[in-house]
Amino acid sequence: MSADLQETPKAGDASLERLEQSVLGFRRLSNQLLAVIVTIGGLGFTLTCLSSYLGRDLLPIGSPSSLLFVPQGLVMGLYGIAGLLLASYLWAMININLGAGSNNFDKASGMVKICRRGYFKLISAEFPLKDVKAVKVEVRDGFNPLRRLSLRVQGRRDITLTRVGQPLPLAQLEQDGAELARFLDVNLEGL
Structure with a gap:
């Protein structure tokens, strides 16, 4: 499975009855590097504003x-405040690990459980395996590419299984979709 959907191996016959996939959230290296860069930039602009106000090089x-100080120092201060606010939002999302969770498919109990971490609570969806009609692969290239796996469930909207963000390689997406469709014994749509 890909880095986004990691299959948890089970011992013995239980692996035929249960499939668990972990889904990465906001706590990725790219997001942490972005938060560090925005924090440094915001601090730099803020210190520039304070330097122009105090008359000392900070x-x-x-x-x-x-x-x-007027107008350059004030403008630098506004940029600094905006940068620090954006950085605090990014660090909060990294701390929460927004979007992290798991996909659990249990043939023994006949249930599917999808869990994701939201802003202030855990978001969970449970439904019977018999309601799963297909595994859908969505691919859209261009300026804003989209590559994701989702479940087609009777009486519900499609439920996305992959994380939002960087698109998966096409070969990995196809492999993950085929493995899941084979495990659930349903059709693979969208290819």
């Missing part, structure tokens, strides 16, 4: 104390 690079 940054080792350049001489921000030579900037006029």
